[in-house]
Amino acid sequence: MYEGERQLRKSLPFALTKDRSFFESLGDWMGDVLYDELPEKGFECRDEQIFMAYQIEQALKEKNVLFAEAGVGTGKTIAYLLPAVSYARYTGKPALIACADETLIDQLVKEGGDIYKLQKTLGLEIDVRLAKSRDQYLCLKRFEEAEKVETDEWIDDIAFSIPDGVYAQGSMIAVQPYGDRSDYPTVSDEDWHKVNYNAIMQCSVCDLRNRCGQTLHRAHYRKSTDLIICSQDFLMEHLATKESREREGQLALLPEVSMMVLDEGHLLEYAAQKAMTYKVQATTIVPLLERLMVDGVRERTLYAMEKLQDDHELFFDQLRDDIVASEEERKRINKSATLLKYGKQLIADVDVLLEEFVFESEMYMIPEYELNMAEEYLEQYQASLRIFTAQGDAVDWLEETDGEETLVIMPRLITEVLEEKLFSKKLPIVFSSATLSVNKDFSYIAYSLGIHNYQSFSVPSPFDYEAVMRIYLHELSQNNKTARVQQLLRDGEKTLILFKSKQAMLNFKAELPLMERMYVAFEGDRELSAIVRDFQEGTVKTLCSYHLWEGLDLPEEALTRVIIYDLPFPPHDPLFDAKRTFAENPYEEVELPFMQLRLQQGMGRLIRTSNDHGDIHILLNEEEAKQQKTFENILAVTPEIK
Numbered sequence: 219m220y221e222g223e224r225q226l227r228k229s230l231p232f233a234l235t236k237d238r239s240f241f242e243s244l245g246d247w248m249g250d251v252l253y254d255e256l257p258e259k260g261f262e263c264r265d266e267q268i269f270m271a272y273q274i275e276q277a278l279k280e281k282n283v284l285f286a287e288a289g290v291g292t293g294k295t296i297a298y299l300l301p302a303v304s305y306a307r308y309t310g311k312p313a314l315i316a317c318a319d320e321t322l323i324d325q326l327v328k329e330g331g332d333i334y335k336l337q338k339t340l341g342l343e344i345d346v347r348l349a350k351s352r353d354q355y356l357c358l359k360r361f362e363e364a365e366k367v368e369t370d371e372w373i374d375d376i377a378f379s380i381p382d383g384v385y386a387q388g389s390m391i392a393v394q395p396y397g398d399r400s401d402y403p404t405v406s407d408e409d410w411h412k413v414n415y416n417a418i419m420q421c422s423v424c425d426l427r428n429r430c431g432q433t434l435h436r437a438h439y440r441k442s443t444d445l446i447i448c449s450q451d452f453l454m455e456h457l458a459t460k461e462s463r464e465r466e467g468q469l470a471l472l473p474e475v476s477m478m479v480l481d482e483g484h485l486l487e488y489a490a491q492k493a494m495t496y497k498v499q500a501t502t503i504v505p506l507l508e509r510l511m512v513d514g515v516r517e518r519t520l521y522a523m524e525k526l527q528d529d530h531e532l533f534f535d536q537l538r539d540d541i542v543a544s545e546e547e548r549k550r551i552n553k554s555a556t557l558l559k560y561g562k563q564l565i566a567d568v569d570v571l572l573e574e575f576v577f578e579s580e581m582y583m584i585p586e587y588e589l590n591m592a593e594e595y596l597e598q599y600q601a602s603l604r605i606f607t608a609q610g611d612a613v614d615w616l617e618e619t620d621g622e623e624t625l626v627i628m629p630r631l632i633t634e635v636l637e638e639k640l641f642s643k644k645l646p647i648v649f650s651s652a653t654l655s656v657n658k659d660f661s662y663i664a665y666s667l668g669i670h671n672y673q674s675f676s677v678p679s680p681f682d683y684e685a686v687m688r689i690y691l692h693e694l695s696q697n698n699k700t701a702r703v704q705q706l707l708r709d710g711e712k713t714l715i716l717f718k719s720k721q722a723m724l725n726f727k728a729e730l731p732l733m734e735r736m737y738v739a740f741e742g743d744r745e746l747s748a749i750v751r752d753f754q755e756g757t758v759k760t761l762c763s764y765h766l767w768e769g770l771d772l773p774e775e776a777l778t779r780v781i782i783y784d785l786p787f788p789p790h791d792p793l794f795d796a797k798r799t800f801a802e803n804p805y806e807e808v809e810l811p812f813m814q815l816r817l818q819q820g821m822g823r824l825i826r827t828s829n830d831h832g833d834i835h836i837l838l839n840e841e842e843a844k845q846q847k848t849f850e851n852i853l854a855v856t857p858e859i860k
Contacts, residue, residue: 397431
């Protein structure tokens, strides 16, 4: 259904009678589907899966938070889809499924996935729509800028994809949503970052916003009658911006929903932290202000703009000097007195400039859109610097994103925000993951998210791992890891190699001979779901990733080996250092649970169905080998030492 189509409330997949409540009827229908219909059609319905479906039904009834910990292979997706679709239709509001990250959204709706299978098997037409983060959409303004300087083929491919009606005058009703990242599988991440939405683009004042692909996608998914699928990052962005958008007369990023499923829910804390961050980019402010330096602008305003640009450069020069050198993506900042002085000067510069803009707006020399965009940006810029210079309990670091240096500032105490904006709403929320508890105790995750009342259960994986999986531990020096991987890859097995960070993957890529590199797909080379599709179809035999520790589902011969290149301990960066600082025992409370959780998730990529088989190879350098005792108890089978 696209814009202009009438929204009809879909009928329930079962009949309601006067003598039975919705929940009684739902329970009967789920029993029929899970015990009879699906097994008759060749599905393996397991006791654990059926138990989970009924636990979710209970959480819906009580409008409660449910921690649903179910081992790999339980069939979690079908267990939550049946009650979620039914409840959405009963309430007249869609159910929301929030995945671990953007790359997994397309995985959930791919051909052959669980939603696809349910529709085919039950003859159930599910209205499922994707809500992606803003950076997953083309920005027409940035595309126009890039078109002036880019000459390669990719820019023409995007140009041809823009519907004719976008630039033509007249109605947009016939124009279908366009400009989604997954529409451009051959465009690299680097090139995409030249034309996608960027935080500088203030959509509320953009003259093209009603013709923008992002706006059309938003209008499209808001009308879903059954399911909306988004990332946890996007859900958190929605919660963080909901009030301010409503104040400005804009719609919230997501509509009201009947319930939420947080797939890989153990990652919600990180998504929340990410959403509560402020960003200041090194180069953004210069071109932004240059656009305003048009003929007729008052001398005082020009001087105020130039002063801000100069002081901004001084601030970033000092910032680079104050960085603690490391290979981590997030660089720690030792804030010098000079840096704080420059930061406070910038806050004062912005005040002066915003005052000058008041006069300029009355003169109408600067185009209104450019002026509004600059004002909005500068207010955010100033708010960020106030937190940075306040020296409170915020966490900050410098990172390179989209090829640009960015100062990131993250206020702490997300528990309070989550409690207020999410968990106090009497909304049924299901956390679904193979790893939510520490020995079936859920208090750690509940405490870290500000959840006081919840239901929980834990069921193991139904697979006989001993029969289908072998785990090998390779003890070797760090320098020999790449050579060992080359040895393993010679047999042509379908292999996923997981790295603890982007840098670790790039180091491996640089060490790999050029001829061998041709047969390996690396995350970031192209759009990720396109790479995964090629891997699944056998076009490439080896896939290297630092993101796909969770959520990737490649059954049977599509994946027969997983290589864990390094133990996935958290990075030594300012974000995790802050977590370490606030922990009584950082190793026990932060380092170890993160590594164990991630390792479990990574190994869980291999065995997805009862027909799967394969090997897991964990490469351990001298330091990592000492940690063997800390993860032996989470391995599904006894490992062999290579």
